[in-house]
Amino acid sequence: MSTKTNKEIDIHAKSSKPKFKLSRKLSDIEKSYTKIKEEGIAFSRTLSERISSSGDTTGTPFYHFRWKRHFLADYIAYPKSDEDVIKIIQSANEYIVSVTPRGAGSCYYGSGSPTNGGVVVDMKRMKECQINKDNMTATVQTGICFSNLMDLLDEKDLELGCYPTSALTTTLGGWIGTGGTMGIGTVQNGPFLNQMVSMKVVSPTGNLKQYNEKDDFEQFFGSNGIFGIVTEVVLKIFPKSTKTDPIMAGFSSLGDLLKAIQVILSNTNPFVLRFSDKYHEYNCSGLTRHSHYMFLLYNGRNKDLDTDVKEALKLIEQNNGTFLGTKFSHDTWEDYLKHELKIKLETPVQMLQQIYIGFQKTELILNYFEKLIKKNKLNHCFYGLINRDNNVRLCLYTPTDNEYWMHFLSSKAVISRVVKYSYKLGGRIYTYGLQNTIYLHKFEKDKLKKFREKKAEVDPNYILNPLKIVKSKISFFRINMMFELIMFYRRIATKLGLAKEILVLNI
Template sequence: MFEAKQKDIVKVPDRVKRALKEILGEENCLDDPMDRLLYSYDATRIKMLPELVAIPQNQEQVQKIVQICYEEGVPVTPRGAGSGYTGGALPVKGGVVVSFEKMDRILEIDEDNAVARVQPGVITYRLQKAVEKVGLFYPPDPASYKYCTLGGNVAENAGGPRCVKYGVTREYIMELNTVIHTGEIIHTGRPTLKDVAGYDITRLFIGSEGTLGLFTEITVKLIPKPQAAKTAMAIFSDIAAVGKTVKDIFKAGIQPSALEFMDKLAINAVEDFGHFGLPRDAEVLLLIEVDGHPKALDDQITEVARICERNGAKVSIAKTAKEAEKLWEARRALSPAVSKLGRVKINEDIVFPRSYLPEALPKLREIGKKYNLKMVNFGHIGDGNVHANFMIDGKDQDELKRTEKAVEEVFELALSYGGSITGEHGVGITKAPFMKKQFRPSELEIMRGIKKVFDPKGLINPGKMDID
């Protein structure tokens, strides 16, 4: 499971290299081994070397790249920032990696209609800051938001802490320009809040992991920027009580803008990493944010504190924006902090229906104990999305076998409650073997049929999601 390798590698003919260099220029068409190495991995640390890296600067160049490669039978793999955790941007069959790093322009911010048009290489954080300057808000906030791209976010249907209130990337995509296998542009969607004409192909592209086409322009919906926010930290001695607290908060009619948890190992990893002042002796920590009109926030955060205390927690409410920001900095530091606990991080992002959390969370923790593994749990508990991390050496074969069995049980646990094997990271190559656990054979065949319509030769980001 953890030793993904390239297979059926397709070389790029010299005539294709010459044609692409003529279109892009020598500086945007990289075939030097050291240059190619830089585009051979993502956050999984799995390495798959492309034969060539093409860096387009506009939509027309993307069209020509796809058209030439497809006619010549050369695989094409789109790439944003390479921040994915499942190998979605890895060139499984070699060929050409298309990097969108130079297609990074915010084309328009339309304040009257509350939309923005961007190229796929725009960094998520940069868009957020740009629209906030005019009083608007783009909510999706994956942990990598300071370096991940909008194109990658759309391809993976990215999430983040604010999803619990505002939803995932899918809820904010209004239009897409996508280059399909012929080199043609498919324009889908409308810049309107209502449009029920025809099949919703835009939604089909979102979360398709770049397997159906290459995005060249994205129109996103914006909303008014929340006027204020309040944050509370609750410390629990019992993980089941955390799950019950989450249910109780929603039953009370409160809609948090973020609801995050960390277990003891995660808390201590963050403290070792950045000294944020978190309580090292806490068994579980819950961070709760509410946002909206300032007059309503005091009542909401006070009620949240009462609910937490009724479930056995000690609660503190951040008195200033600076205090609150420090807590959220600690949460955002989790991924790099946890990485220091082992040479290899096996990072799963399962999802449970929220009502089952009190029952499921203790069972999840038991899986790590059963296989004698260092297991760190944290995540977006408000929407049931739990990041289960196994920190291992990666060289011990017995440990690898135990980890594989543990990961399988993690997925089986999520599916037994009607959940999913992935809530944010996508399937890519690392979760592809488990697609058959979540989907029936007939459902997978429908997906393969869709793939064949958009990619009859199987050359657009091949080897992903077990749908080739």
Template sequence: MLSDTALAAFRSALGGERVFDDAATRALYASDETPRRVDPDAVLFPGSHDDVVALVRVAVEHRVAITPRGAGSGNVGGALPSPGSVVVSFECMRWVKEFDPVNRLVVVEPGVVTEEIDRLARSAGLFYPPDPGSAAYSRIGGNLAMNAAGPRAVKYGVTRDYVLGLRAVTGTGEEICTGCRTTKGVTGYDLTRLLVGSGGTLALVTEATLKLLPAPEGVATLRVCFASNHAALEAVSRVMRQAVTPCALEFMDQHAIDAIRPTGAADDLPDGTRALLMVEADGRADDLPRQIEALEHALAGDGMLEMRSGFDRDAIAQLWAARRSLSHAVKRIAPLKLNEDVVVPVSALADFVDFIDHVAGAQRLPIVSFGHAGNGNLHVNVMVDPDDGDALARAHLALESIMLRVIALGGTLSGEHGIGTEKRKFVPLEIAPATLELMRAIKRQFDPHGLLNPGKLFPD
């Protein structure tokens, strides 16, 4: 437990109104979207960069581990407290420090909600491209920690591609500033890209300078129904081989379609639909017909049942809302969702999904697949009753089989959710020992006492 001396030091550094150690508050911050819970010893709510410097220095002095937290919406245990740690919640650091439309940038604190950044940008004819499904409630600090993405990543890239610079506090309580305010700069090592995706294990980000782009004039949507997963994913390969890059290319299998049926978004699908693609193009309004024609040509092929374009805005919004709610909707299938956001080469997607179906049959468990097919990034959800010990054991065997297959296909263990606590045992499958040791050495350089988000990212 946190000593009285350490607790008093945190209160002295931040003020008593920003330090809570009551049972109710600790319970609220004991988990993220993973099913496990660990009560922290206290919860701290810094309100400024200086507060973060001060609390880290107290943590170093008293050797108290820190678990950083945004909205707690991650599902790999990245914000799960380690035993004996304090949670540092950034939800009070919600200032937009600067908005510069001329130079197409915005400077924000880590507690700003992701969707608010895009809304601000669009007020000046710009937009912030990264669009994770949790954008309406996730915070930019968590997006930076996990290098979050979303449907638009197929054309525009991921969070890391839009971070110009960072202000952060290392595990020794030192302030560092990385990157610059320009889109070009090669002075020194690229520590900005190193910190983005590091899961709060190297430094606590207190400010981010983000790049913005001109907003597209228009968007056009296609909904394409297929008789099988294989047919849909072969169509994805055809799309990604031609010249027009869609701004979204999303896949849903039969289980995912069934999960969204209560919303009414699947009521008008043709009989026999067992897979669905959502495809969007954006850009100049006068160029959209050319893009849609090229995409329609690539999507057409064996197994396609129906292709609809130009359906009304409300229908498009309903279908996208259903797609973004899928992560929660699939929980109706079984109480526990073991979610993996793996990535394989686009050319291997069809074979990979066939393999997932084989594993589901072998382990007698429903496995729901959906996600960002244009990147080869699938959310593979193994659905299981946690009270059924035999089923839970089979679920973990299924996950191990899937991970081994991902690596065999030349893929990666995580596309946007990170590693956290839940995937770290699989990391040696992908990263060679010498490379892993170099990463550990970098961790020691930033955080010599091992206080920043311990128990995450690396295997024991």
């Protein structure tokens, strides 16, 4: 543990801005978990639990543990009820201990990783669900995993309007905190926000509030839990589709693929529309025949299923696409939820960034991405999802290995370049978390100002998920300079034939 137990860090930059102070006194942390223990709330102080609850799918925070102990939780609390969460938050306010709410840790951007020690509130034991078929709603605690909720609904021939591509691991609270904008079903039924009837939230000061209006829900979507811990939601549910029909198609160019997407979205009503390159599909299902791919799923909601499928197949053919057959299409849908992390199984480090941008700018972004990859002899793949508002979520991967530091940092640098280009074209980061807060501070100052004003209003002790969104210890200038220098050296190494190539797929 750090010996600087009485140090308070003032991270207030200017007097005109709200003040956000971090405090980390080990004596107060000791009092905090002693009180939690007395309240009968389950908790853990074992090193294995502290480490496993302080990282996410990147593993990035683990690099900090040896010399930055504040990236490691001091203890983990496991609430089972609203009352437990309230007691944890009230104790944290009493002793000024940082609180990090956590779902499954599958976000990738450090949203549920502590930045100032303190307590990680692991919500996964809050998983009760009550299904009401009369009014077609489900009242659900937010620690439940989407796949478990979907199984419970399936038993009653019901289903959700949408869910994340990482539904096998992601919790309801986690998807709310990271945005819940684009996933499976959102192209047909809109974002997760639209499926809400009401929600309960424990505020940063320990008060339980219920919200019943969409305008009130919005503040908690994509805000990484800095305004409160969502403990329960009432969701709209739907009768289970009696039949679904998937389509997997290949294209020989990105241009043909994007033209097909546009006309298919205008003329049919898919439940899922995903597009990707051959490197993504090779990792997911072994496909190598085409340069780009499209996956569609129809469920017959709002439009006739057979009519939609026939129209989609006709439009695919008209745009130089090839239907890959019924069996392969069904097999792809069968394994769809496993695709999210399949690339991780094949690579030591899953480098990933997600861009939110208008469909018309998608080709520019992808061409720029592939140009940078080719020039620097790196690895890449991508997939994208589109919504009815013609906005796209692009997931850009640069598989790498941190054993090869130049390749590793160059892969991060390429993605940073793409992010900057995306903002230039009117796009933005899809979700912020710990790692992407620097882009919010650099490119979205008006949005940042609103976040900061709201945070100062609801969290006077600055305890809830600190150093996410409203403040960052890392400056964009410093990170940008480092990445640009790395890119410079990588380009020189590439021209001299000295650039190390790893994880090359010969397809």
